[in-house]
Amino acid sequence: MKRDTHLVVLLLLVIGCSLASLTVWKVLASRDRALEDVNVHGLNLTQALSTYSEGIVRQSSLLLLGLVERLETEGSGSLQIERLSALVDRQQPLMPQLSGITIYDNHGRWLMSSNRPIPAGANSSDRAYFIHHRDDPSRETFIGPPIQSRANHEWVVTVSRRFNDAHGAFAGVVAVTLGVENFLRLFGKIDVGQEGAIGLSYTDGTLLVRYPFREQDMGRNFSKSPIYAKYLVDRSVGTASFTSSLDGVERLYAFRKSNQLPLITTVALGKREALAAWRIEALLSAVVVTALLGLTGLIGRFLILDIRRRTRVEGQLRGAQQQLLSSNRQLELLAMKDALTGLANRRCFDVTLAIEARRAQREGTPLALLMIDLDYFKLYNDSLGHVAGDACLQTVGRILEECVRRPSDLVARYGGEEISVIMPNTDIEGAAVVAQLILDRLKQENIPHNASPLGRVSVSIGISSATGAQLDNVQGLIEAADQALYSAKALGRNQCVKHGE
Numbered sequence: 001m002k003r004d005t006h007l008v009v010l011l012l013l014v015i016g017c018s019l020a021s022l023t024v025w026k027v028l029a030s031r032d033r034a035l036e037d038v039n040v041h042g043l044n045l046t047q048a049l050s051t052y053s054e055g056i057v058r059q060s061s062l063l064l065l066g067l068v069e070r071l072e073t074e075g076s077g078s079l080q081i082e083r084l085s086a087l088v089d090r091q092q093p094l095m096p097q098l099s100g101i102t103i104y105d106n107h108g109r110w111l112m113s114s115n116r117p118i119p120a121g122a123n124s125s126d127r128a129y130f131i132h133h134r135d136d137p138s139r140e141t142f143i144g145p146p147i148q149s150r151a152n153h154e155w156v157v158t159v160s161r162r163f164n165d166a167h168g169a170f171a172g173v174v175a176v177t178l179g180v181e182n183f184l185r186l187f188g189k190i191d192v193g194q195e196g197a198i199g200l201s202y203t204d205g206t207l208l209v210r211y212p213f214r215e216q217d218m219g220r221n222f223s224k225s226p227i228y229a230k231y232l233v234d235r236s237v238g239t240a241s242f243t244s245s246l247d248g249v250e251r252l253y254a255f256r257k258s259n260q261l262p263l264i265t266t267v268a269l270g271k272r273e274a275l276a277a278w279r280i281e282a283l284l285s286a287v288v289v290t291a292l293l294g295l296t297g298l299i300g301r302f303l304i305l306d307i308r309r310r311t312r313v314e315g316q317l318r319g320a321q322q323q324l325l326s327s328n329r330q331l332e333l334l335a336m337k338d339a340l341t342g343l344a345n346r347r348c349f350d351v352t353l354a355i356e357a358r359r360a361q362r363e364g365t366p367l368a369l370l371m372i373d374l375d376y377f378k379l380y381n382d383s384l385g386h387v388a389g390d391a392c393l394q395t396v397g398r399i400l401e402e403c404v405r406r407p408s409d410l411v412a413r414y415g416g417e418e419i420s421v422i423m424p425n426t427d428i429e430g431a432a433v434v435a436q437l438i439l440d441r442l443k444q445e446n447i448p449h450n451a452s453p454l455g456r457v458s459v460s461i462g463i464s465s466a467t468g469a470q471l472d473n474v475q476g477l478i479e480a481a482d483q484a485l486y487s488a489k490a491l492g493r494n495q496c497v498k499h500g501e
Contacts, residue, residue: 005307012300016293023289027282034278035252039239042254042267045190045198046237050256050265053200057261060098060159060176061141063091067101067174068163076105076163076172081112088114099149099156099179104130105172133162133173143261145206146180146218155180155218157208180209180218195249195270203262241271338413340390341397349412349420353478356424357471368431368465370421371481372400372438375458375493377417379451392447392457393417399445403437420481428465428498435461435496460488461496 067084074080081103088101100115108125110118124130129144144158160175192198192211200209207220225242236257243250251268258265336348344352353369360367374380374396381389397419400411404421414420423431438461447457462485466477480499488497 005304005311008300008304008307012296015296019289019292019296023285027285030281031275031278034275035241038252038269038274039254042239042252042269043237043256045267046254046256046265049190049198049200049267050258050263053263053265054258054261056178057141057143057159057263060178061161063101064141064159064161064174064176067103068161071103071163071171071174072165076103076111085112085114088112099154099177102175102177103172104175106134106170111172127158129158129160129175130173133160134170136162137170138162143202143208143263144175145202146208148218149177180213192267193270193273195251195273197244197251197266197268199266199268201264201266203257203264208263244268341394341413343397343401343419344410344412346412346414349410349414349422352410352412353422353474356422357474357477360424360466361468361471363425364468365425366427366465366467367471367477368423368426368428368463369477369481370423370431370435370438370496371414371462371464371478371485372419372421372459373485373489374417375454375460375489376449376452380449380457383451395445395447396442396457396459399441400438403434403441420478426465428463431463431465432496432498435463439494439496454494458494460485460493462486462488462499463496464499 067088070080070084070087074083084103100113102110102114102124103112104124105111108123108127108130110122110124112118125134127144127147129142132142132144139162142158142160144160146155146157148155156177156179158175158177160173162173163171165171190198198211199207201207201222205221205225207218207222210218236259238255240253240255241250242253250271252271252274253266253268255264255266257263336344336351338345356367359365374392377389377392380392393413397411397413400419400421404411404423406423408424410422412420412422421434423434426434438459442458443456445457449455449457452458462481462483464477464480464484466480471477484497484499484501487501488495491497
């Protein structure tokens with residue numbers, strides 16, 4: 001019956017595990033597909049946004065190139081600046097992202113500003129783009145970090161070029177400022193969800209533009225972030241999943257480095273939002289599979305109820321049997337102990353002595369035996385009573401166990417006030433050392449015994465030892481120890497005597 005129950009349970013487990021495994025595999029596979037679709041979508045967006053950003057920078061560079069050429073050819077006098085201002089006014093509507101164009105002399109003073117009157121004493125010699133062109137003779141376009149306009153506090157990104165005088169010396173800077181809000185108009189038209197983000201940054205990790213816009217992120221450097229250190233240093237395009245260091249949201253990142261410019265375009269979609277549809281699908285699958293598993297389990301339960309009813313009685317019988325066996329083992333242990341002293345009893349002594357004798361014969365080792373008798377114990381009982389006598393026996397038993405330290409040795413109550421010690425692998429001299437230790441400990445304990453000539457409890461000890469064929473008759477070992485014990489008694493008690501002395 002138990003085997004039948006196990007077979008039914010095994011069948012139900014196989015069905016349940018198979019169904020659950022297939023469902024888990026399907027759910028995980030659909031999750032992987034959902035993440036792959038998100039990554040492909042993100043890479044496509046980075047391509048489009050990278051092209052858009054490169055286009056804006058190229059237009060700005062071309063505009064700057066024309067202005068620099070005129071400045072270097074015609075000079076930067078007031079008449080030339082007026083003509084350039086008129087030219088800029090005509091070209092500026094062609095670039096809606098353009099916030100303004102500013103021309104600075106070699107000291108950072110403003111020569112022209114396309115979008116506002118020049119403030120009195122305006123100077124930008126401390127700006128990063130001006131310092132770069134002043135100190136670097138390169139004629140290449142420089143994309144500066146985002147800065148906040150001192151005139152209207154608008155956040156802008158600068159694209160600038162250096163222009164030289166007729167002698168090739170530094171003459172000033174022409175800078176195009178791109179308003180971050182204007183720049184983000186296209187970004188804002190792309191649906192990246194509530195937790196999504198789009199970013200444009202330098203290859204060194206400095207953030208130029210981020211959507212949604214947060215002022216505290218402007219100019220922030222994320223070169224120490226995990227995604228930059230692990231992916232953006234050596235790869236030009238790829239995807240990754242990380243928790244953003246800016247706002248702590250876990251996102252799926254797609255990034256692409258520009259081939260012509262030191263820019264990185266990043267599209268990040270919130271992982272929780274990206275997997276929302278997948279979670280609904282997974283939940284529906286889990287509900288269906290749970291219902292099927294529940295139905296299967298219900299059928300299986302009815303199937304095994306009858307089998308369990310038939311096996312219940314058998315289990316109860318086995319429990320009763322185990323309880324009986326346990327009780328028997330406890331009784332067997334109790335049968336080997338002396339109830340008064342807690343030492344091994346005579347039965348345990350006889351069994352152990354026979355076993356140790358056979359082992360000693362087999363291994364060729366000696367076996368020693370101590371027979372110990374309390375001196376004047378009858379007088380102790382007569383004077384103090386049997387209760388005190390029992391307590392005295394218990395104390396002596398404890399002392400003997402403390403003196404006999406080896407696990408293989410056995411201290412047993414042989415009968416009445418007589419106690420024996422079995423000492424395997426011990427010759428008669430070694431047993432005599434233990435016997436003397438017992439005498440010394442009892443003297444140290446100094447248990448009062450007014451009826452004894454010594455005034456304290458003492459013992460007499462007989463010692464015997466045998467090896468080899470001498471152990472064929474263990475009774476001879478006991479008799480030898482008894483004879484030695486009688487000799488100790490005859491010699492005045494409170495001493496140990498070795499057999500044969």
